[in-house]
Amino acid sequence: MFMQWTLVIFSVTLISAGSISERIEGGSRAEISKFPWQASLHIYGLLTCGAVIYSNEIVITAAQYVLPEFPKIHSVRVGSSIDNTGGQEVQVAQIISHENFKLKGVFAPNNIAVIRLQSKLILGNSVSPIPLADKAPSSGSLAWVSGYGRPEPDELKSQNLFYSALKIVNFDECQNLYKYLSEDMICAGAPGHSVYEKDVGDPLVSDGKLVGIVSFVSKWGLSKYPVVYANVAELKPWILNAIAKL
Known part of the structure; x- marks a missing residue:
C-alpha cells in the first residue's frame, strides 16, 4: 500500500508540475464515438x-x-x-x-x-x-490501444483522446525481452508506437473485445519495445x- x-x-x-511526458507515442487523435x-x-x-x-x-x-x-x-x-x-x-x-x-x-x-x-x-x-475476451488473440493479430496520456503543447491543459494500431506479440518472444512476463500478461506493439505511464489502465481491443489493460510500459516508453498488458482472458x-x- x-x-x-x-x-x-x-x-x-x-501533473501539478506540468512535467509529464506520458503519452500514446506515434498515435492519432481520436473521437470518443470511435472508442x-x-x-x-x-x-x-x-x-x-x-x-x-x-x-x-x-x-x-x-x-x-x-x-x-x-x-x-x-x-x-x-x-x-x-x-x-x-x-x-x-x-x-x-x-x-x-x-x-x-x-x-x-x-x-x-x-x-x-x-x-x-x-x-x-x-x-x-x-x-465492451465485452471481455474469452481467449487472448493470436500472435500478429491487429489491436488498438486508446487513451488520454499524450500531452498537448501546454501540458497543464486538458488532454485529447489518442489511439494507436498495434499487433499482438508472440508470448515467447516478449518473454525473452522481459524475463518476469507471466501468463496473466500479453504484449502488443508496433514500430514507432508506444505508451507511457499515464496510459496504464487503458484498454487494448482486438476483434471488438477487451483483450488487455495497459500494465507495464516497455523500456521507459521506447517504442522499439512492446508494451505489456494485463491479459483480460486469463484474468476474466x-x-x-x-x-x-x-
Missing part, C-alpha cells in the same frame, strides 16, 4: 490513469493507481474526447484490486481492478461497454468474481 500511495502522489505531483468504452480515472480531479467501461455501473482499470481504501477520492469520466471536461463524470463507490497484485520492480502481475460507480452511466453512441474469472462482490 505504501508503494501505491507513493505512485499516486508521484503521479499527482508530476466509446474508453474512460479516464481521476483522483481529486486530476487524471491518474485510463479505464474501460464494462457496464453502466462497472469500469475496469489497473490496480497500480487506485486506492481501494479511499474510493470516494476517485471519479471516472466517460463520453468525452477530452480527459477533464464534457461527457459524464461519476464518483466511485467501491474498488476491488486483485489480491495478488504486487509490484515487482517495474512489473506488476495481476495488475487489474474493478470499480463500481455511485450512479449509473447513461449509455449511448459515446458511452458503451477473477474479474467476474470481483464484480459479483461489488
